[in-house]
Amino acid sequence: SQTIHQWPATLVQPVGSPLSLECTVEGTSNPNLYWYRQAAGRGLQLLFYSVGIGQISSEVPQNLSASRPQDRQFILSSKKLLLSDSGFYLCAWMDRGRRNTIYFGEGSWLTVV
Amino acid sequence: DQQVKQNSPSLSVQEGRISILNCDYTNSMFDYFLWYKKYPAEGPTFLISISSIKDKNEDGRFTVFLNKSAKHLSLHIVPSQPGDSAVYFCAALMNRDDKIIFGKGTRLHILP
Numbered sequence: 001s002q003t004i005h006q007w008p009a010t011l012v013q014p015v016g017s018p019l020s021l022e023c024t025v026e027g028t029s030n031p032n033l034y035w036y037r038q039a040a041g042r043g044l045q046l047l048f049y050s051v052g053i054g055q056i057s058s059e060v061p062q063n064l065s066a067s068r069p070q071d072r073q074f075i076l077s078s079k080k081l082l083l084s085d086s087g088f089y090l091c092a093w094m095d096r097g098r099r100n101t102i103y104f105g106e107g108s109w110l111t112v113v
Numbered sequence: 114d115q116q117v118k119q120n121s122p123s124l125s126v127q128e129g130r131i132s133i134l135n136c137d138y139t140n141s142m143f144d145y146f147l148w149y150k151k152y153p154a155e156g157p158t159f160l161i162s163i164s165s166i167k168d169k170n171e172d173g174r175f176t177v178f179l180n181k182s183a184k185h186l187s188l189h190i191v192p193s194q195p196g197d198s199a200v201y202f203c204a205a206l207m208n209r210d211d212k213i214i215f216g217k218g219t220r221l222h223i224l225p
Contacts, residue, residue, distance in 0.1 A: 032211050043119075043217030044157070044202060051211060059212075090156055094211060100145045100164070102213055104156030 002027035006091040006105040013112055019064075019078040021108050023091030026072065032094035033074040034102060035066055039087040050074060051096075086112045116140050117205050119216035127224050132190040134219050136203030139184065143205040148177060148188045151200045151218070160201075161188070190221075198223045 006023040013019060025031050035047040046059045048066035056066050063082060067075045074091060088109055092102040118137045126132045136146070144165050149157035163170040163177045163186065170177050176189045190197055203216040 034213070036215070044204075044215035046212065046214065049212060057210075057212075088154070092156075092213075094213075096211075099208055099211060100206065101147060101159055101162055103159060104149075107154065107156045109154065 002093070002095075002103070004091060004093055004103060004105040006089075006108055008108060009106065010109045011111070013081050013110065015083055015112055016080050019076070019081050019085070019110070021076040021089055021091075021110075023074040023076075023105060024072055025093045028072070028093070028095060030071060030096055032096055032099075032102075033068060033072075034092040034094070035074065035076050036090040036092065036104075037087045038090065038107075044090070048076070081110075081112045083112050086110055115216075117203055117214050117216040119201075119203055119219050121219050122217075123220040123222065125222040125224055126193050128195060129192045132188075132193045132197065132221055132223070134188040134190075134201050134203070134221065136186050136188075136216055137184055138186075138205050140205070140207070141181070141184065142207055142209070144208045145206040146177070146179060146186050147204040147206065147213070148175075149202045149204065149215075150197075151202060157202055193223050195223050195225065197221060 003026045034049045036044045050068045090107045091105040094102045147162040148160040151157040161175045179186045200218045202218045206213045
């Protein structure tokens with residue numbers, strides 16, 4: 001069966017520090033991968049998605065970036081965090097054979113102080 | 114611009130009654146619509162979906178209705194149970210780019 005893991009689960013970082021959140025999917029190949037953020041009052045905001053290695057689509061202008069160095073690995077990064085980057089970050093995957101549902105990881109809480 | 118809208122931030126329903134969660138969308142090119150349930154500090158879990166070529170899909174206590182002419186869908190939960198208390202997100206997917214857009218969510222409270 002397919003599983004998705006993201007880490008770290010909780011992170012407290014000072015303003016201006018770098019960020020790296022990692023997501024890995026197991027039990028499938030060539031999935032679509034997604035990063036979402038849930039901030040207060042804004043629902044689930046799509047940040048990045050990827051349909052293949054090295055292919056990244058960015059949805060929101062910001063100081064975050066994403067990379068997909070391997071087929072089942074998706075990384076969310078920042079060189080310098082802002083207070084407004086605080087939120088609950090969610091990784092998700094889609095089976096490209098079905099392409100009608102995405103499945104989420106457990107989420108990562110980021111607090112920028 | 115918000116392509117998927119959930120205009121009710123919260124909803125309270127008596128246990129055992131029907132819960133109806135609503136969602137509106139603006140883009141007629143969406144191919145699938147999905148509903149997710151989310152508890153605090155957890156990832157959303159998939160509940161039910163519907164293809165744009167259908168008008169109803171049922172799975173146990175959950176039924177989703179799609180009205181394409183009104184660009185409106187709804188999730189019905191019958192009967193409502195205490196464990197249904199959560200935030201429910203409506204989402205829409207376009208196969209053209211596999212992008213999935215979510216609404217802001219509706220918090221459902223099931224009252225004893």
